[in-house]
Amino acid sequence: MADILILGGGYAGMMAATGLDRISEPFTLINNHDYHYFTTLLHEAAGGRDEPMKYTVPIRDMLRKPSSRFVQDEIVRLDRERRVAVGRAGEYPYEWLVVTLGWVPEYFGIPGLAEHSLVLRNIDTAIQIRRHIESQFEAYKDDGDPTHLRIVVGGAGLTGIELVGELVDWVPQLCLRHGIDRSLVDIQNIEAMPTILPQVSEDLREVASRVLTEKGARLRTNTKIVKVEAGEVHVEGDEPVRAGTIIWTGGVRANPLLSDAGFTVDRRGRAKVDAYLRSVDDDHVFIGGDTAWFEDEQGKPLPPTAQVATQMGQCIAENVSSAVHGHALKPFHASLKGTLASLGREAGVGNVGKIPVKGFLASFFKEATKVKYFWELGGLRLTAEKTGEIVHIT
Ligand code: NAD
Numbered sequence: 328m329a330d331i332l333i334l335g336g337g338y339a340g341m342m343a344a345t346g347l348d349r350i351s352e353p354f355t356l357i358n359n360h361d362y363h364y365f366t367t368l369l370h371e372a373a374g375g376r377d378e379p380m381k382y383t384v385p386i387r388d389m390l391r392k393p394s395s396r397f398v399q400d401e402i403v404r405l406d407r408e409r410r411v412a413v414g415r416a417g418e419y420p421y422e423w424l425v426v427t428l429g430w431v432p433e434y435f436g437i438p439g440l441a442e443h444s445l446v447l448r449n450i451d452t453a454i455q456i457r458r459h460i461e462s463q464f465e466a467y468k469d470d471g472d473p474t475h476l477r478i479v480v481g482g483a484g485l486t487g488i489e490l491v492g493e494l495v496d497w498v499p500q501l502c503l504r505h506g507i508d509r510s511l512v513d514i515q516n517i518e519a520m521p522t523i524l525p526q527v528s529e530d531l532r533e534v535a536s537r538v539l540t541e542k543g544a545r546l547r548t549n550t551k552i553v554k555v556e557a558g559e560v561h562v563e564g565d566e567p568v569r570a571g572t573i574i575w576t577g578g579v580r581a582n583p584l585l586s587d588a589g590f591t592v593d594r595r596g597r598a599k600v601d602a603y604l605r606s607v608d609d610d611h612v613f614i615g616g617d618t619a620w621f622e623d624e625q626g627k628p629l630p631p632t633a634q635v636a637t638q639m640g641q642c643i644a645e646n647v648s649s650a651v652h653g654h655a656l657k658p659f660h661a662s663l664k665g666t667l668a669s670l671g672r673e674a675g676v677g678n679v680g681k682i683p684v685k686g687f688l689a690s691f692f693k694e695a696t697k698v699k700y701f702w703e704l705g706g707l708r709l710t711a712e713k714t715g716e717i718v719h720i721t
Contacts (some may be wrong), residue, residue: 328439329349330353330421330422330423331352331353331354331355331413331421331422331423331425331584331647332354332355332357332419332420332421332423332424332425332616332649333347333354333355333356333357333425333427334402334412334424334425334426334428334429334660335358335402335426335428335515335582335616336358336363336386336427337358337365337427337429337636337641338358338427338616338633338636338637339427339615339616339617339619339636339637339639339640339643340356340358340395340425340427340615340616340640341363341386341389341640341704342636342637342638342639342640342641342643342644342703342704343425343427343545343577343615343641343643343644344356344386344389344390344395344644345389345390345639345644345704345705346640346641346643346644346645347644347647347648348389348390348391348392348394348395349390349395349644350485350644350648351442352394352639352644352647352648352651353394353395353396353399354394354396355394355396355397355398355500355634356386356390356396356397356398356635357397357398357399357400357402357412357414358386358397358399359399359400359402359536360383360386360399361385361386361397361399362384362386362391362451363383363384363386363704364382364383364384364449364450365382365383366429366449366633366698367633368382368697368717369382369409369447369448369450369452369453370447370453370486370489370490370492370493370669371688371717372450372453372454373452373453373454373456373457373490373500374396374457374493374494374496374497374499375457375489375493375497375500376493376496376672376717376719377716379450379453379454379457379510380450381713381717382453382717383450383715384535384705384713386705386711387555388586389704389705389709393419393641398414398419399600399704400414400415400416400419401414401415402414402419402428402501402584403415403584404584404588405424405426405584405585405587405588405611406588407588407589407612407691408537410422410424412424412613417717418438421611422611422651423611423612423613423647423650423651424611424612424613424614425584425612425613425614425647426584426598426606426612426613426614427614427615427616427618427639427640427711428581428582428585428616428618429581429582429616429617429618430579430581430582430617430618430631431448431578431579431580431581431582431583432446432448432575432577432578432579432580432630433577433578434593435556435576435577435578436576436595436607437552437553437554438553438554438555439479439554439555439556440552440554440575441467442554442555443555443556443557443573443645444481444555444573444574444575445459445556445572445573445574445578446574446575446576447486447490447574450687456572456574460478460494460501460572461501463475463476463502463571464476464502464505464623465512466571466646466701467505467507467571468505468506468507470623470710472533473511473512473572473576474558474569474570474571474619476507476511476513476562476571476686477512477513477514477515477569477570477571477572478512478513478514478515478566478570478571478572478574478576478659478710479515479517479560479568479570479572479607480494480514480515480516480517480574480576481517481552481560481574481575481577482516482517482518482575482576482577482578483516483517483518483520483522483523483524483546483578484525484526484576484577484578485524485526485546485567485668486576486665487518487523487576487577488514488516488523488524488535488539488668489668489670490574490576490611490656490671491514491516491539492538492540492542492668492669492670492674492675493516493540493669494556495514495539495542495543495544496542496669496671496672497707498512498514498543500616501605502704504552505609508545509611509681513544513545514541514543514544514545515544515547515570516539516545516546516547516601517547517550517560517562517568518529518546518550519545519549519550519552520548520549520553521548521549521575523536523546523548523659524668526666527631527666527668527675527676527677527678527683528678528683530683531626531676531677531678531683531685532676534676534685534686535599535668535670535676538670538671538674538676540706542671547562548625550562550563550565552577552596554637558570558571558573559611560573577622577632579617579631580595580596580597580629581595581596581597581598581617581618581631582603582617582618583596584599584684585597585598585618585715587615589608590606590608590609590612590614591606591607591608591627592620593620597617597618597619597620597631598613598614598618598619598620598708599620600619600621602658602659603642603656603657603659604619604621604639604642604643604646604659605646605648605656613646613647613652615636615639615642615643616631616635616636616639616640617631617636619639620715621661622640623654623661623681629642629661630635631668633700634663635663635684635701636663637703638659638662639662641703642657642659643651645657658684664679664680665677665678665679665680665681665682666678667679667689667693667696668689668693669683669689669690669693670690672690672719673687673690674686674687674690674695675690675692676689677689677692677693679692691720694719694720695716697713697714697718698710698714698718701713701714
């Protein structure tokens, strides 16, 4: 029996695993891919900045100790009664469980959206988006239908805006390669709320808007997507938009395995944890990252971000090891260091601590956060390797 079983190799799961690896605490990590990918950089992979597989790292390379075990499988069910995680390839009993299974797209029941849109969810879907856009440019050359050159991104949160930023930098290269006039390409961001990027201050939103608009994106706020059909987006109170590429970045919810297993969850499907990141329903289960519903001192749930997930994973490594050995657990305290949104390759907006940053400076800090994460995950070796590959400070 695996004493400690970690499900999911995202930010929280990898931090829990590498933390336990460092102290030689035996565990088994199960993930559906044999690599960990950098979710916060998927827009770069989708938008042609660097080769998609550069945004991954083999999980086995991150685990050094013989006591650390990795199994590639997809978990489909949690059997809490029997203390077993059920995968497609087998069953995995546990004494202590760490659930860090990430998120799935939130479609809000909008008809046709799941069937007819692409999502930026993992490396496979980033590659799918990239290839799809390239194929639409090819199709335009074949039949001259301008619909192929319209890209709709639904949702102007951080994911949508970072993706649009990447696309406006990539499209001119694609146009050049295919001999297509840039003015024929229409990149539309469609957002239901009155503003883009609610996470940043109003003046920074204006900067983001200006940068993206100047590079040729159309930002349509106060425009709600209500239905999607093949190649057509229906919005409230306006004409439908025909588009060759429809990408949905309108929200996320926790992996449904937790609610299916009967854990206490919030409206986004996240399972409630106590101060030590243990499930309130089972003190042998730790939950972290986007699957955890953790409230700060003011009773506010923490957002599902990589920053929080990384810190949760580090705390879980310590706490699960303490639990195994009967030591006192440590309460989790998130240290929020700010938010940064890239706007393509050379610009960004956000705040570092309480200081607002924009333009090249924001972009510089964004690249620096990559380096920080490589260091936390894989030390000098990973930092040297990945910094050479996907960090661009111009
Ligand atoms: P989000 O929920 O933050 O944003 C989704 C946007 O879609 C919202 O603005 C919403 O109003 C809009 N929307 C929803 N329904 C719509 C509809 N029917 N029509 C048009 N617009 C609609 O989702 P996200 O951007 O994927 O972010 C998810 C989480 O991940 C957040 O907590 C975010 O902070 C985090 N994240 C962080 C970073 C970063 O730190 N750089 C990057 C990406 C995501």
